[in-house]
Amino acid sequence: MSFDAERIRRDFPVLQQSVHGKPLAFLDTAASAQKPQCVIDAVSEMYSRDYANVHRGVYELSLRATRALDDARERIARFLGAADPREIVFVRNATEAINLVARSLGDSRFGPGDEIVLSEMEHHSNIVPWQMLCERRGCVLRVAPIDDRGALRLDAFEALLSPRTRLVALSHVSNVLGTVNPIDRIVALCRARGALLCVDGAQAAPHLPVDVQSLGCDFYALSGHKLYGPSGIGVLWARAELLESMPPFLGGGGMIASVHFEKTTYAGIPARFEAGTPDIAGAVGLGAAVAYVERIGMDAVARHEHALGEYAAQALANVPGLRVFGTAPGKAAVYSFELEGVHPHDVGTILDAEGVAVRAGHHCAQPLMERFGVPAMVRASLALYNTRADVDALVRGLARVREVFA
Amino acid sequence: MSELRELYQSVILDHNRSPRNRGEPDGANRRAEGHNPLCGDHVIVSARVSGDRIEAVGFDGRGCAISTASASLMTEAVRGRSQAEVKQLFEDFRRLVTSGETRPACSLGKLEVFAGVHEFPLRVKCATLCWHALRAALEGGESVSTE
Numbered sequence: 001m002s003f004d005a006e007r008i009r010r011d012f013p014v015l016q017q018s019v020h021g022k023p024l025a026f027l028d029t030a031a032s033a034q035k036p037q038c039v040i041d042a043v044s045e046m047y048s049r050d051y052a053n054v055h056r057g058v059y060e061l062s063l064r065a066t067r068a069l070d071d072a073r074e075r076i077a078r079f080l081g082a083a084d085p086r087e088i089v090f091v092r093n094a095t096e097a098i099n100l101v102a103r104s105l106g107d108s109r110f111g112p113g114d115e116i117v118l119s120e121m122e123h124h125s126n127i128v129p130w131q132m133l134c135e136r137r138g139c140v141l142r143v144a145p146i147d148d149r150g151a152l153r154l155d156a157f158e159a160l161l162s163p164r165t166r167l168v169a170l171s172h173v174s175n176v177l178g179t180v181n182p183i184d185r186i187v188a189l190c191r192a193r194g195a196l197l198c199v200d201g202a203q204a205a206p207h208l209p210v211d212v213q214s215l216g217c218d219f220y221a222l223s224g225h226k227l228y229g230p231s232g233i234g235v236l237w238a239r240a241e242l243l244e245s246m247p248p249f250l251g252g253g254g255m256i257a258s259v260h261f262e263k264t265t266y267a268g269i270p271a272r273f274e275a276g277t278p279d280i281a282g283a284v285g286l287g288a289a290v291a292y293v294e295r296i297g298m299d300a301v302a303r304h305e306h307a308l309g310e311y312a313a314q315a316l317a318n319v320p321g322l323r324v325f326g327t328a329p330g331k332a333a334v335y336s337f338e339l340e341g342v343h344p345h346d347v348g349t350i351l352d353a354e355g356v357a358v359r360a361g362h363h364c365a366q367p368l369m370e371r372f373g374v375p376a377m378v379r380a381s382l383a384l385y386n387t388r389a390d391v392d393a394l395v396r397g398l399a400r401v402r403e404v405f406a
Numbered sequence: 407m408s409e410l411r412e413l414y415q416s417v418i419l420d421h422n423r424s425p426r427n428r429g430e431p432d433g434a435n436r437r438a439e440g441h442n443p444l445c446g447d448h449v450i451v452s453a454r455v456s457g458d459r460i461e462a463v464g465f466d467g468r469g470c471a472i473s474t475a476s477a478s479l480m481t482e483a484v485r486g487r488s489q490a491e492v493k494q495l496f497e498d499f500r501r502l503v504t505s506g507e508t509r510p511a512c513s514l515g516k517l518e519v520f521a522g523v524h525e526f527p528l529r530v531k532c533a534t535l536c537w538h539a540l541r542a543a544l545e546g547g548e549s550v551s552t553e
Contacts, residue, residue, distance in 0.1 A: 343470035345445055346414075349526060353410045362446045375446040375468050404414050405471075 003300045005308075009385045011036040011292075022355025025393035030175050030334050030381030031359050033206060033228045035289070042288035043230055046281040054280055055254065069280055072287030073270075079290045080220065081211030082237055089236040089243070089270040090278050094202040095125040097221035097236035098169070100249045100273060101198050102129040106167070108247050112138030115164040117195070119144045119152055119181075120371050121174040124364040126200045130169055139166070146371065150177035150326035158189055165195040172204035172220075176363045176379065177326025178309075178334030180208070187216040196242075202226055206383070207305055207332050209298040212237050224282065229289035233282030236273070243269040250275040293384070301384045308382050309333030312391045319398050325372050333382035336363070339398065342405050344376040350404055351378075354397035356390075412522030413529070414471065417479075422471035427481035431462035439467075440539030441551045442531055447473055451539040458488045460544075465536060472529050476520065477536035483517055489544055496537045503533045 009015055012034045017024055026034060046068060052061035054069050070085070077085040091097045110116075116130050116139055134141050142165075144157040152170075161168075168190050173180050183199060190197045198219040204210055205222040212220045219238045225231035238246075248255055248266050252275035257265040266272045293301060312335055316322055321340030339347055348360030359379045362369045369375060380394055430437075430452040437452040449467035453460055463484055465477040484492050498512055499520070506524035508514055523533045542550045 343474075345447075345470035345529070345532065346472070349413070349529060350410060361444065366446065369446065375448070404410065405419065 003296070003304045005304060005385060005387045008296065009387065011038070012385050013037055013040070015385060019355045019357070020353050023389075023393070025356045025386075025390040027380040027382065027386065027390060027394060028357050028359050029206070029226070029383035029386075030203060030379060032225045032231065033383060034385065035228060035230070035285075036292050038292050039229060039285050039288045043281045043285040046284045051281070053277055065280055068284045068287075069278070072283045075287045075290050076235060079210075079294060080205070080235075080237055081213050083213060084240050086269050087237055087240050087243065089238075089273045090283050091234045091236050091273075092232055092279070093223040093225070093234035094200055094221040095129075095223075095234075097219075097234055098126055098198065098200060099129045100236055101219050101221075101238075102133040104246045104249045104273070105196075106130075106133040106139070107136060110137050110139050110166050113164055114139045114166045115142055115162060116140070116167050116169060117142045117144060117157070117160050117165055118169040119157070119171070120146045121150065121152070121177055121179060121368055122169070122171055122365070123175050123200065123202070124366070125202075126169050126171060127367065140164075143367075146177075146179070149328045150174065150179045150331075151328035152179070152181055154182070154185065157186070161189060161193050161195065163193065165190075165193055167196045167198060169198045169200070171200040171202075172210075173201075173207065173332045173334075174326065174368075175203045175334065176336045176365050176368055176377065177328065178331035178336075178381075179326060179328040180204070180330055180332055183215050183217060191216075203332065203334070206293075208302050218242060224286040224289065227286065227289055228292060229286035230279075230282040233279045233286050235286075240269060243273070246273075248272050248275070252276045254278075296384065304384060305333040305382050305386075308386060308388065308391065309335075311388055312380070312382065312394075315391055315395050319395060320402070322398065325374075325377055334379065335381070336377040336379040338374055338377055339401060342401055344378040346405070347378045347398070347401050350401045351394070351397040354393065354400055356393050356397045358394070409522065409525045413526055415519045415522065417516065417519045418471060418475040421475035421478040425465075425474055425478040427462075427464045427478065429464050429466055431464045434462075434464070436543040436546075438539045438543035438547050438550065440535045440542070442469075442473075442535050443551060444531065445470070447532065447535060449473065449477055449536050449539050451477070451536055451543050453540070453543055455489075455544065458490075460484050460487055460489070460492060463540065465539075469535070470529075470532050472520075472523065472532040473535050476533045479516055479519075480536050480540065483515065484540065492540070492544065496541060499537060500534060503530050 050064040054066040074085045142160045196218040199217045201222045206227045224233040255275040325336045344360035434452040440449045447469040453463045463481040503523040538550045
């Protein structure tokens, strides 16, 4: 089946509208993806037909809700190539997944002088939890540099690894530069030194086929809302034996085996890490989103976005005074740029008037802004529902920015 | 499109291109910074105050056209005024950029070019950042944030 972006576009009700009298060109999927009708329906049906709290309910509705949650977990496990659905921990988002690792693993195993390595291109969500861990435990943060194209400098990264390196935290795909990090090579370097690898997959899972076992990392974090699912649901994956060796993150209902004032014992995985009533409808919605992208095929999604990305790169290269940040080979379809003499916020406002939705700001990556010496960037990010017409609207909008600021 | 023209008036574009009163005025004795964590914009406002009178104001930092022009026009608008007058001016300016309206019989002079900002709620903070910083400077603060 050939990839038909126009047909896919019709699956997304929000894209069928005009904004300021212009057809909406939505180019901000890296911040959050729009939702196909099947995801909206799955959430709506959960609430209108099958909703009750999960686990231990002995009645029909609770059974249905529990089954729907389990089905979603199994589907997501298969989607990510996990060996076992118990390796899928439902969290709120990638941020919470990373915080879970920093709290549970970091607090229980890392101590003064232990080192955590991350990169200059990280999102704040993959910086701040580790800084907080360092403050709590006296660990040391080391930052691997990137080159001017936005690629990780592997030689410098390797030189940062030491016998004290306990964990490497790295994005799979950069939310600003689109750089795809070579996880296989990073894994080999980490293994050689006995360090664990925690991958922030928030920007990768919606755009590339991901198989956590063949990647070989230890943790993989993602956000459902960037994967065409609801906001408020995310996933932490880790191998079962690693999760089993970790203490709980939050305490409460659902994560216990038995509770007595003298002693409480904890549930097995993944329940141990899922205290409290989970986002049941969110998880079901994410399961539907995964089913949706599986029907299209992640290989086909990646091919479409790559081809459209090449088209966008070429179109942006022809815009006078425009500088793209992030030109690493094989990058994902994320284009952050500046337009000479015009602040990104002004670019964003004028593009909005043209119906083009982009993000302008520091993209939760202030150290990366400093690296490139700019306070902010404009970012256009592509997804499976984008077409050349969206890119053309962006280029027309940029010409309009030039007119206003002539 | 007319809303866009209303926002980016020629006076605003001119003050963005050639901001007035860049830097610190001679003998400055008040200073504060303003941050907009949303976009990373940053402004430093400094002033020379004698008694109750604001004798000179300057600014520095990086921001969008709206925030740069607003700071530039503010430095001109407040020179020679009393602290109470500046406070009233900020209130009137804030009303203008949030509602597009002014108090009856109140003239904001050149600052009225910012009336178009009210059509763009996300940009109100761009226009008011420098005013928050000025108020902090006059009240003896050091740093303000729009959040």
